[in-house]
Amino acid sequence: MKIRNNIAISDSGFVFDxxxxxxxTLNKIGLExxxxxxxxxxxxxxxxxxxxxxDVDIETFEQNYFDFVGMLRHFNLFENESF
Amino acid sequence: xxxxxxTIGVTGLNNTDNPGPGIPVIRALRDSHDxxxxxxxxxxxxxxxxxxxxxxxxxxxxxxxxxxxxxDFIQRLEYINNKENLDIIIPNFDAELHTFMKSKEHLESxxxxxxxxxxxxxxxxxxxxxxxxxxxxxxxxxxxxPVVSYADIDNLEKNFDYxxxxxxxxxxxxxxxxxxxxxxxxxxxxxxxxVPVIVQEFIRGTEVNMVALGDGEGNTIAAVPMRKxxxxxxxxxxxxxxxxxxELLKLTTKLIxxxxxxxxxxxxxxxxxxxxxxxxxxxxxxxxxxxLAVAAGQNIPEALVKLALGKKVPPFKSYEIxxxxxxxxxxxxxxxxxxxxxxxxxxx
Amino acid sequence: MKKLxxxxxxxxxxxxxxxxxxxxxxxxxxxxDVEGIPVVNIIKNYGSPTFVLSEQTxxxxxxxxxxxxxxxxxxxxxxxxxxxxxxxxxxxxxHSEGSWAEVVSGFEYDKAIDxxxxxxxxxxxxxxxxxxxxxxSIENDSFIHIDHFDEFYSxxxxxxxxxxxxxxxxRVNMDTGIYPQWDRFGFNYENGDAWNVLNKIMLSKDxxxxxxxxxxGTYILTPxxxxxxxxxxxxxxxxxxxxxxxxxxxxxxxxxxxxxNTLKGAYLPGKDTCPTFDDYAESITNxxxxxxxxxxNLPTLILETGRALIDDAGYLVGTVLANKRLVSSRRATxxxxxxxxLFTSFWYEHxxxxxxxVSEQTEDTTIYGPLCMNIDVIREVIKFPLLQKGDPVIIPRxxxxxxxxxxxxxxxxxxIILIDTSKNIHVIREEETxxxxxxxxxxPEHLS
Numbered sequence: 001m002k003i004r005n006n007i008a009i010s011d012s013g014f015v016f017d018x019x020x021x022x023x024x025t026l027n028k029i030g031l032e033x034x035x036x037x038x039x040x041x042x043x044x045x046x047x048x049x050x051x052x053x054x055d056v057d058i059e060t061f062e063q064n065y066f067d068f069v070g071m072l073r074h075f076n077l078f079e080n081e082s083f
Numbered sequence: 084x085x086x087x088x089x090t091i092g093v094t095g096l097n098n099t100d101n102p103g104p105g106i107p108v109i110r111a112l113r114d115s116h117d118x119x120x121x122x123x124x125x126x127x128x129x130x131x132x133x134x135x136x137x138x139x140x141x142x143x144x145x146x147x148x149x150x151x152x153x154x155d156f157i158q159r160l161e162y163i164n165n166k167e168n169l170d171i172i173i174p175n176f177d178a179e180l181h182t183f184m185k186s187k188e189h190l191e192s193x194x195x196x197x198x199x200x201x202x203x204x205x206x207x208x209x210x211x212x213x214x215x216x217x218x219x220x221x222x223x224x225x226x227x228x229p230v231v232s233y234a235d236i237d238n239l240e241k242n243f244d245y246x247x248x249x250x251x252x253x254x255x256x257x258x259x260x261x262x263x264x265x266x267x268x269x270x271x272x273x274x275x276x277x278v279p280v281i282v283q284e285f286i287r288g289t290e291v292n293m294v295a296l297g298d299g300e301g302n303t304i305a306a307v308p309m310r311k312x313x314x315x316x317x318x319x320x321x322x323x324x325x326x327x328x329x330e331l332l333k334l335t336t337k338l339i340x341x342x343x344x345x346x347x348x349x350x351x352x353x354x355x356x357x358x359x360x361x362x363x364x365x366x367x368x369x370x371x372x373x374x375l376a377v378a379a380g381q382n383i384p385e386a387l388v389k390l391a392l393g394k395k396v397p398p399f400k401s402y403e404i405x406x407x408x409x410x411x412x413x414x415x416x417x418x419x420x421x422x423x424x425x426x427x428x429x430x431x
Numbered sequence: 432m433k434k435l436x437x438x439x440x441x442x443x444x445x446x447x448x449x450x451x452x453x454x455x456x457x458x459x460x461x462x463x464d465v466e467g468i469p470v471v472n473i474i475k476n477y478g479s480p481t482f483v484l485s486e487q488t489x490x491x492x493x494x495x496x497x498x499x500x501x502x503x504x505x506x507x508x509x510x511x512x513x514x515x516x517x518x519x520x521x522x523x524x525x526h527s528e529g530s531w532a533e534v535v536s537g538f539e540y541d542k543a544i545d546x547x548x549x550x551x552x553x554x555x556x557x558x559x560x561x562x563x564x565x566x567x568s569i570e571n572d573s574f575i576h577i578d579h580f581d582e583f584y585s586x587x588x589x590x591x592x593x594x595x596x597x598x599x600x601x602r603v604n605m606d607t608g609i610y611p612q613w614d615r616f617g618f619n620y621e622n623g624d625a626w627n628v629l630n631k632i633m634l635s636k637d638x639x640x641x642x643x644x645x646x647x648g649t650y651i652l653t654p655x656x657x658x659x660x661x662x663x664x665x666x667x668x669x670x671x672x673x674x675x676x677x678x679x680x681x682x683x684x685x686x687x688x689x690x691x692n693t694l695k696g697a698y699l700p701g702k703d704t705c706p707t708f709d710d711y712a713e714s715i716t717n718x719x720x721x722x723x724x725x726x727x728n729l730p731t732l733i734l735e736t737g738r739a740l741i742d743d744a745g746y747l748v749g750t751v752l753a754n755k756r757l758v759s760s761r762r763a764t765x766x767x768x769x770x771x772x773l774f775t776s777f778w779y780e781h782x783x784x785x786x787x788x789v790s791e792q793t794e795d796t797t798i799y800g801p802l803c804m805n806i807d808v809i810r811e812v813i814k815f816p817l818l819q820k821g822d823p824v825i826i827p828r829x830x831x832x833x834x835x836x837x838x839x840x841x842x843x844x845x846x847i848i849l850i851d852t853s854k855n856i857h858v859i860r861e862e863e864t865x866x867x868x869x870x871x872x873x874x875p876e877h878l879s
Contacts, residue, residue, distance in 0.1 A: 014423040015442070023419070023445045025426060027792055030440035056437035060819070064439035067756060071442050074760045129445070152700040181699055206653070215608060229610045253698070277696040279610060426445050 001069075002079045003038045017077070024075065029054070033068065034077075086119040090167055091388065092160075092195075094125045095175025096133025096140065100412065101317050104175040106132070107374040109139050111384040114377060118388070123167050125160075127176075129425055135417045142167070145429040149182040157186050164193055171196045171391050173384070175368055177253040178276075180205065198391035199346050200367050207342070208365040210250060210281045220341055222334065222362045225286050225353075229279035236265055239282055248283040250364075251276035256318055258285065286363070288355035290314070291328060293335050294369065294376050296383050298390055299345030303336045305383045305399045307376035312407070320372055320410070325379045327404045334360060347373075347387055372408060379406040438790045439817055459791060459816045462784045462825045466850045470748050470786045470823050473848070478862060479823070480749035480768045482834060482847040486524060488744035489830075490852065493528045496740060499708035503716040506731040510554050512686055513539040515737030515831050516745075520849050520859040522546050525740075533735045537564045540573075554683065554735070556602070556644070558582075558616065565589050569597045576600045576644045576683070578617055583628060590637035600642030600683065601628055605663050607647050607656040616646065620663050629667065633675050640677070643667055646685025646735070650694060654706045657684060658714035665722030668730060683733035684715055690742035692779040692828050708739070738831040745830025747773060748786075751822045752801055762796045764815065766824055769800025769807045772844070773829060774836040776809050783809065786823040789816045802841050839863065 006018040013031045015024040026034060029050065036046050047065065051058055072078060091112065095103030109122050124143035126134050134143040144163045149156050163169070172195055174183045183190070184199050199205075208216055210227075217224030226243070230236055239247070240262070249268035250256040253276050257268040265282065272280045295306040308331045312322040335350060347369035353361045369383060376383050379402040386396050425431040464470060465483050473481055493509070500507040510533040511525035517539060522532070523546055532543035535557030543553050550571025555564070558578045565582075566589050568575050577583050577599055590597040602617030603625045618624040632640045643664045647656055661684060668679045688711055693701040719732065749768040757763050766783075770776055783798055796815035800807035809826075818824065837844060843863040848856050 010423060012423065012427045014427050016419055016423070023422065023426065025443050025445060027438060027441045029438055030442050033440050034442075053435060054437040055434040061437075068440040068442065070756060071760065075442065075444060149703075150698055150700065153703045178698055182703060185703060206655075211610070212608070231610055235611070273696060277698045 001037065002040065003034065003072075003077055004079050007038070007077055009034055009038060015077075022075070030068065033065070034072070037072075087117060087392075088119045089170045089388070090121040090123060092123045092125050092163070092167075092169045092172040093133075093140075093175065094127075094146075094173070094179060096124050096126050096131040096136075096143070097128065098132040098136075100315060101319055102371040102410075103131075104369050104371040104373060106136065106139060107371055108173055108175060108369055108384045109133070110374055111377045111382055112388065113139065114382060115385040115388075117385070121167075123163065123169060125163070125172070129422065132415060134425065134431055135415055135421065143425075143431050145425065149179045153182050153185060156182055157189060160190070160195070161193060164195060169195045171198075171388060173197075173369075173387070174199070177366065177368065180367055196391045198387050200344060200348075204342055204344055205367050208367065210252065210364060211279055213281075213283075213362070213364075216365075217362060220338060222338070223359055224362050225284035227281055227283035230269060230282050231278045231280075233266065233269075236262065236269060236282075239265065243282065243284060246285045248285050250281040250283060252279065252281070283363075286353045286355060286361045288353040288361070290363075291326065291331055291352050291354055291360075292320075292323075292370070292372075293331055293350040293352070294373055294383060295335050295339060295344075295348050295350065296386055296390075297339040297342075297344030297346065297348065298396065299343055301340040301343045302398060303339045304386055304390070304396055305376065305381040306332055306335045307379055307381050307383075307402045308332065308335075309372060309375055320408075322407065322409045323372055323375060324408075325375060325402060325404050325406045330360065347383060375406060375408040376402065378408070379403045438792060441792045441794070443794070459789065459793060460784055461786060461788055462827065463786050465746050465748075465825075467854055468850055468856065470825055473748055473856075474750065474823055476856075477846045477848055477858070480747055480772060480845050482772075482829070482845065483746040483748060484518075484521065484830060484847065484849045484859070485744045485746075486849055486851045489521070489524050489741060490528060492740050492743060493525065493530070496708045496734075496736060497528075499712040500716065500732065500734065503712050504719065504732050505729065508681070508731055508733045510552075510683075510733055510735050511740075512735050512737030513542065514835055515686075516741050516834050517542055518834060518847065518859055519546055520857070521741065531733075535559070537561060540564055540567070544571075554733070556646075556735075562589055565597075566593065569593045569595050572598060574598050574600060574641060576602050576642075577628070577632075578602055580628070583631065587635060587637060590635075593637075596637055596639040598641045599632060599638050600640070600644045600681070601625060601632070602644045602646065603664060603667070605645065605647070605660060607659040607663075609648055609651060609653060609656045611648070613646070613648050617644070620667070625667060626670065629671060630674075633671065633677065640671070640679065642681040642683055642730070642733070643679060644683040644685060644733075647687055649687050650689045650738070651687045652689050652704055652706065654710040654714040657711055658718040660684065661715045661718035662722060665719055665724055669723045672724075672728065678728045679730055681731040681733050682719065683735065686735040686737050686739075688736050688739035690738050690828060690831065692742060692775070692781065695778055695780055697780075741830040742828045743830065745828065745833065747826040747829050747833075749824055749826075751818045751820055751824060753820055754817065757797070761812075762794045762815075762817070763799055764796050764818060765799045765801060766809065767801045768809065768824075768826065769802040769842075770804075770809070771800070771802060771807075771838045771840045771842065772833065773800070773809060773826065774833055774838070775829065775831070780813075781809065781826050782828070783813060783815065784825050784827070785816055785818055786825055789818060789822070792816060804841075834860075839868070843867075 008016045013026040093105045095105035097103040098106040121141050124140040125146050146159050211229040213224050246260045251272040259265045269280050290311050293308045296304040308328045309323045310326050311320040349366040349370035351363040381399040389396050466485050510531040513534045531552040532548045533554045534540045550573045553573040556576045604614045604617045605620035618628050632638050645660050647660050664682050689705045691701045691705045749766050752765045755763050793814040798810040846862045847860040849859045
């Protein structure tokens with residue numbers, strides 16, 4: 001699972017896909033996660049980090065993470081994956 | 084004379100091929116020798132061209148569509164007012180007028196003036212009431228009927244011959260040559276602007292329009308008639324010329340006198356081959372082609388601002404006939420950084 | 432180290448030409464209580480879902496409406512529209528405020544009598560009045576509002592057998608400039624049917640003409656239409672006076688006032704467009720006072736307002752059952768309130784609120800009910816925060832029609848509670864049980 005190279009993530013939470021000109025907004029945690037994904041962090045590493053930093057249990061976060069990644073996939077931000 | 088310092092909020096910055104009146108209004112205000120202006124753009128969408136026109140608009144804030152509800156809408160205006168200290172707002176979007184008229188007192192209490200028609204004037208001229216309006220003020224109107232469902236469309240053929248015009252409550256008008264087309268337009272318009280949708284008799288003739296300003300006491304402060312010379316597929320004028328139509332001027336003065344119209348307005352009429360005038364629609368705001376009136380000698384937005392400030396404005400006595408406008412499109416250059424700033428902060 | 436407040440991660444696409452986050456309000460509103468009673472407590476004690484009614488709101492709204500009319504017109508009488516909400520507790524609140532009863536069936540008629548309403552304070556409307564109830568109404572001096580010629584002739588036949596005269600009014604339908612024009616009830620004004628039947632009544636020895644009635648439509652946003660209707664009824668009254676030297680004692684303007692709910696297809700929210708009682712009152716009373724009716728003959732003004740008097744007093748509280756992501760990437764939230772309970776969601780964009788403060792982030796969400804039926808949609812699309820399973824929700828403004836038009840479908844109907852003016856809670860209709868339904872059923876012997 002790798003974020004495509006042409007995805008520019010700005011510190012404000014603005015995401016620009018230079019391939020097709022689409023743009024997106026992220027909230028703060030969304031921004032943190034996307035940056036970690038961009039740096040090739042694994043799901044476990046991300047979960048650990050978020051659960052340690054924020055007031056959330058692993059189960060809830062896993063559900064939300066799954067949903068978030070689903071949206072990233074829906075918006076076509078990952079490099080081609082084979083299922 | 085010392086110039087009056089004013090901060091004016093203007094909506095309708097969508098200067099596209101279906102233009103809102105915001106940019107022409109600002110251009111007219113900037114022409115005034117009496118004002119020292121700061122113009123605050125109020126934009127609904129992030130690609131309204133006016134947002135990016137830095138020589139005309141000093142700063143733009145995004146605002147929610149009025150469909151969100153008066154409370155949230157006004158809250159956003161209050162936020163903007165706290166930063167900018169607005170003196171006047173000139174709304175230019177039909178669908179927002181109801182909300183602005185309703186909040187008139189509240190806006191005044193926080194120091195923002197508007198210059199709008201009363202609810203009664205506004206509702207009386209509503210497209211769905213056109214036949215009643217024509218009867219009351221003795222003006223010919225095309226036969227028209229509001230439609231709320233397919234069942235109503237089935238009944239139309241008793242009253243209409245094709246073609247007919249199918250119109251939205253606020254915007255959009257399409258011509259239909261048969262029932263299927265009526266249904267298609269009905270679906271399209273009702274999805275966007277809700278019901279009722281208005282079906283109107285199609286009058287053949289020359290379209291003549293009037294931009295006018297009433298002072299709320301029955302006086303016509305300004306009035307300039309224009310004939311559309313070229314019309315886009317959206318029914319918008321692409322070119323127009325001021326004309327010396329006395330009959331139209333008489334009709335306008337009479338209408339403003341009897342209704343005591345307050346604020347800017349556009350009267351759309353069709354003159355048929357016999358020379359009869361049919362009232363098609365009254366738009367309760369300044370139209371996008373207002374700058375033609377300015378060029379012809381009647382700066383209507385400037386006069387409207389003065390009226391809003393409570394000043395006496397003497398009626399314009401004349402205008403230049405034969406002034407023309409030719410609309411053109413132009414590709415402004417923007418940058419993703421501007422788009423990012425607007426998207427993330429709602430301000431630019 | 433103290434952990435930071437969590438908010439689920441979210442990504443939104445910026446739609447050009449669509450309002451994005453600053454185009455919309457970012458503040459998520461919540462409703463945590465009804466009349467000071469926490470929603471979570473209501474759910475704990477009375478189950479989920481539960482209908483909640485506020486007696487204070489009912490009384491306040493009624494008094495506001497009454498004041499709007501009585502300050503403008505000398506003789507005003509309200510009649511509670513039973514079909515809007517005929518829970519006995521609700522009817523009794525209105526009767527205690529001075530409302531008569533407006534009924535449209537034998538079932539409702541008996542309910543009004545059981546609620547202690549005098550026969551002479553019952554208005555009987557609608558196209559369905561059986562011979563039995565017409566006779567009963569004559570005996571009880573109730574006001575019978577004739578809907579069609581068949582009913583007129585039935586009434587002549589039945590009244591002839593009675594020692595009493597039938598007190599009647601006619602329902603009139605007319606063009607008031609609004610669409611759609613209701614023409615299925617009553618006698619038309621423009622084509623002369625109304626005048627025709629009035630003449631017949633005046634010539635009948637068994638019928639006594641007491642009033643004129645109209646009900647121009649439902650959810651009417653233009654008060655002016657009521658003015659037009661009142662003028663037309665006043666004109667009929669004047670014609671009756673001129674021809675027969677007879678004074679009509681009341682004009683009944685029916686109901687149809689809008690509530691603050693937003694109709695589907697409306698551009699602006701109902702909260703912004705709904706006229707006030709003052710607006711309606713101004714239009715109606717001006718029309719009557721400015722009519723040619725002589726001041727000493729001014730009729731009593733009767734109002735059968737239902738929706739506008741009760742909608743705001745009702746709430747539905749419920750619970751989130753699940754969240755899912757639809758194939759279109761749209762979020763869907765399933766709650767335990769379905770169209771079986773919220774019948775009005777077929778024509779309103781009901782507001783749905785979280786009960787507890789949650790994330791500021793919202794997403795376009797479809798809210799589904801719990802029924803295993805595709806049409807069970809409470810909101811097609813609403814900006815809604817992500818709630819987790821088990822979170823409570825509340826839907827305000829459900830007091831009109833839902834507690835009468837609800838369906839026993841797939842599941843049973845829940846408790847209805849009333850919070851009285853001292854904030855005491857009363858169950859005014861118990862939740863249904865399987866037993867309630869088995870009691871009505873009969874099994875043929877060969878299947879038992």
